[in-house]
Amino acid sequence: MFFAMHFPFLFLALTLTAGILFSSLLSPSLQSLVPASIASLVCAWISFFLFRKIKLSLIFILLTTFLLGSSFYTYREKKYEENTLHKFQASSYADFYGTLYKSPSKSQNRDFLFIKVEKISYLNKEEKISGNLRVSVLHTSESSPLFDLYVHDRVKVSAKITSFKGFRNFNKPSMNIYLKSLNIHNRAFAKSPLLVEKLNSEKNFSPLRLISIFRQKLQQKIEIYFSGPEKNSISPQGAVLEALLLGERGRIDESTTRSLQKSGLYHLFAISGAHIAIISFLFFSFFKVLRIPTRLSYLLLMLFLVFYAFLVEGRPSVLRATIMTLAFLLGKLMWRNV
Template sequence: MIQLAFALTTGIVLAYLFPISFSIVPFLGLGLGLLLGIWWFLRNKLRPFPFFEIFSFILFMTIGYANYQLRHPQFEKNHYSKFYSEKQFKTVQIKIKEVLKPSAFQDKYIAEVFQLNAQKTKGKILVNFQKDSLLSPFKVDEQLVLYSEIKTIRKAVNPHQFDYKNYMQSLGVYYQIEGSKNQILNIDKGSPTFKGVAEEYRSYLISKLKETPIESNERSIIEALILGQRRNIDPETYKEYAAAGAIHILAVSGLHVGIIFVILSWVLKPISFLKYGSIIKSALIVLLLWGFAFLAGLSPSVIRAVTMFSFFALASMSNRPSNSFNILFLSFLSLLLFNPNWLFHVGFQLSYLAVFFIIWVQPTLNKLYRPRFKFDKLFWDIITVTLAAQLGIAPLSIYYFHQFPGLFFISNLVILPFLTLLLGYGIMVVLLAGINLLPDFVALGYNYLIKFLNTFIHWVAKKEMFLFQDISMSFLKMIGFYILIISLIIWWRQNQRKLVFLVLGSLILILGVTFYEKSRSKEELVIFHKSRKTWMAITTKDSLKLFQKDTFSIEDEYPIKAFRVAKNKEVVFAQRIPSVFSFKEKIFIITDSLGVYPSVKGGIILLSESPKVNLERLIDSLQPELIIADGNNYTSYVNRWKKTCEIKNTPFHSTREKGAFIFN
């Protein structure tokens, strides 16, 4: 099962990295036929050649490739992208599938496009609606008719910035609609779906919680902890949970489902002594786990976690010892067959890595100490589980989030035993609130528990010296650290001297990656896209020089911080941008609001602060090699300059359209 899961994963990654323009589905039938033929030929051999295993690997790799490929719009029959044109308004009929976290100015949704003009279509789309006090947020399953244009989702405009386009593609969404209420032709209540009913029931429970004496800040934690709804959490509280290494409890996922699985296994244990008790117990656990998933709105993370533990529950039906690794990878394989895009979700990667390392490492860690009492056994189990999980997710977590909570041990020692109480108590509070039978003293008791949790998290988060931030971690270096961790664990478990060379080889690999990345480091100039700001950076082999118009520190500002952390260089404090400077034998001229520019021909001109210049005269006079307009200009000015440059046949780069300008 592990080999087949690895083969499927390899196929998905290859499809992501090396897409092809033709379908490989016909090859699957041929491959399956050959596989059956090889099995038939080798079925009676005592020592068959490893043809069957090799071909099985190739077949599952092909399945992974095809499964990912077929979900791309190019290979989806009747995908709406085949019937639309850029900058053309059409009648678009959509059905809301998922409500996303809104931004400051827009409500966001994922919807299904089921008709474009008169053409029946399919395919998911991102819908951004301008916030309007007269327009209530839409709900799952609502159907809208819009007169709008369909656009591609923009790439990240600055280097090393979070790429929202890639993230949406991992959800199977490649295009977007940006609309307002004026573009809505009709709103209708569509046919209900299971997810829509779950979302409606969750909204009902949230409304009922608002009628209880539980305070708003504590209520937002309950909504996240039990119902998987994080939109109402105060941003400062969210940051504190992240700093304390406890952000995982605010996202209903494998941890929550695992705890509920353990609670249900303990509560339903007496059923095992009945005839067919194991089957009844396992069926009840699966049913109740999916009931919790329904309660939490059937979000993808909950579905993945419940699926994983459903396999563990079903495996216990046989009353025979089962291989936990095979069960884990069977669920992994099943989920990726259902949706291969989940492989690229951070939550999916972290969940499976954590569970894998717990199964692999925790039993060995547990043997280091033999507790004599239940109390110290509980804490020793928490320590070993936490350490095993942290070993599994640390490099990947640092790669994505560039920080490591040094006090994660203290956080988990308090939170994990406490979380069992919070989940059991919380589910009871939510269900009683839903049927209007929640006593005030029960609600206030839970409010006190959440308040204690928040106070503890606040205390841990304030120990800033133990929060290691701005850690640079490249993809290659992350792979190197995983090889080192795995090598150390194998050496420790098998206790063979020759394995020390495996560890030394891992260290050499990390050093090699470090020197390789440093040798590839080159000098470059970056003009960032930042609304109402002109920010530049010059990287050298040893340092990062920042330039700006004012004297404020910008090294921790967006998008400078992400760039600085990725480059991992010593920062020279920000300097004022000179009006003329040279970089790699190219002259750069900055023309700001004064509209003054020196008479230097053939350079690169940066237009900033919406200068009132006659661009035609400037081009005729200076004959620039390139004209750049950053985010510190009026849009109308940029559009006018673009047309002028097209007429004059002069290259033009708008950071608003093309992203940051990089010269190296």
């Protein structure tokens, strides 16, 4: 109890994690968790304000945090499983209408579109369905790449829903778990870029769209300076540069991937805290050379890190590292000894 009193946030984080783990293993009902959370919170309030039992109130607060973590996980699972797009199944091609919420992701023989679906046209019937859809679009060396699609573009894609069946041991297929972690409710397949149609023509200059345009232009420049032997292809050096800058590892060829895995360097191409630390060091050193005041350097670095986190489109490892770095730099701006 002594440690809980002196390190409350540590124990709150541990009990929240324990609640999430509890729900992932036992799947309790949301109807029982919510009243229990409210009752535990009321008990904590009564213990502290009426009876002045600090230790007892702390126990109830920890119990409330546990139940809130369990409730949050259960609610998220229920919402995902009951999503209309997740339930949607079709044996043939359907037309999906929606908005891109991420830039297209590129691989060696296909592109991936991430669409926030608004409605579906199937068997001459339109139905309003919401959810996040990942569409795999096959392409060849002769087909045009999807470089003219950006975040917030409205699109129509003719695609076929892909089955969620996959390799498994005793649990759900790993692809299901991966898609759920990305909040992708379903996935589909289109055999040609010709089945992708851009609907909106008006200009949209939202910050996310501007960053998406910059990202696509950067990828185009990499393709120009590191072009491959085929049309619209990229050299192994360009694919490695693209992975280091943007975290796009889909166009690294198999031989390069095997070499990196054997050498133990493949993890460097997953943008994470190490990249944020290197970027922070290089930029701060550059600002020092230019003799920019320290506090202004902190502020400029914070702005760039926010921009970079959006440029790589919110990868979890980058978000964690960026948030921690921003908290440290903000502390340096507000106080000196951090």
